[in-house]
Amino acid sequence: MSRVRRWKQGVGLALGLALALVGRPLLVRADAGAAAASASSAPAPLTQPQETWDPALLRQAGLNPAALHCNQLVSWGPDLQAQAQEVADQIQAQLPHGALATAEARSHFHDRVTDILFWRLVRTLIIDAEQHNAGVIALRGYHWTDSSGVRHPVLVFRSAIVNNGGGGPSCSLSLLESGAVRHVVNLYDADKIPVGAIIDREQAMAKSCGATYFSPDEAERRYGSWRNQLRQAPEASADYRRAMQSLARLIREQILAPGGQPPQGNIYLHCGGGMHRSGIVMGILDRCINQESLQVVEKRYRFHTAWRSAAEPGGAEAGNLQVIKNFDCQSLRLPARGS
Secondary structure, X not given: OOHXXXXXXXXXXXXXXXXXXHOOOOOOOHHHHHHHHOHHHOOOOEEOOHHHOOHHHHHHOXXXXXXXXXXXXXXXXXXXXXXXXXXXHHHHHOOOOOOOOOHHHHHHHHHHHHHHHHHHHHHHHHHHOOOOOOEEEEEEEEEEEOOOOOEXXXXXXXEOOOOOOOOOOOHHHHHHHHOOEEEEEEOOXXXXXXXXXXXXXXXXXXXXXXXXXXXXXXXXXXXXXXHHHHHHOOOOOHHHHHHHHHHHHHHHHHHHOXXXXXXXXXXXXXXXXXXXXXXXXXXXXXXHHOOOOHHHHHHHHHHOOOOOOOOOOOOOOHHHHHHHHHOOHHHHOOOOOOO
């Protein structure tokens, strides 16, 4: 099934979910439905340059690139919110007179329908259309040794949440089976995109392959809502500093020393779209561990957010780059053994 067809099916499901809220059949204007389902609503994906998924690096690490079923496609729909609001307007306009008696009730209903539609469209764009937004880097100075005594560089893979139950080749399963991934870090600690079944399957796959799994529930419990705090708190505030400290602990404890030990294999991390949480963590690893220049860090960040130009920024957020630049690399120093 083509990505465009999956996109259209997902849009139809989004509309069905929203209409189910009302509990009666409603007519959504044909041109709005067509616009929402059109291929133009799913922008042409970018294919990432080789440097973000380098076959030579994979072979150097002892892996077969052809065995890893992850793609480097990424796009962002700048009009998803507007589409969701337009359809919500139409649904609300067709409600029976008096169904929503107060302005507060009407506003709440409209916001709720818009929210459901928007995040279903996001899921369709990223997951149903199978845009993996995959990338990989080697951590400078980090190695692991396999059961045959062969030493390998530690790779950190990244992606969006990927569909691991569609019947075709699975990106996440291929990383576990053929990518020597021994620790999975799920950074998606929100509940907006409907992905519960995907996460459950991913966790089960990790366990069956002998890998450890860091879940969103653990992330919230151990590190708090660091991403939201970094977006909302002033840079000079105590909340911002605490969020930075939480982020540093997360990277130390889940990437540099999972389970308090050096990595025993490769690492795989993802968030929702592979843009924001993943982009921040990978940018910090590139800057602080791999000693990459800010120019390289920014270039890679933009690739994974579907940034095309200042006029078409995709999902890029200037605040994420600022977090990467502000981050104190010294905070990633691991404590000495026995200390």
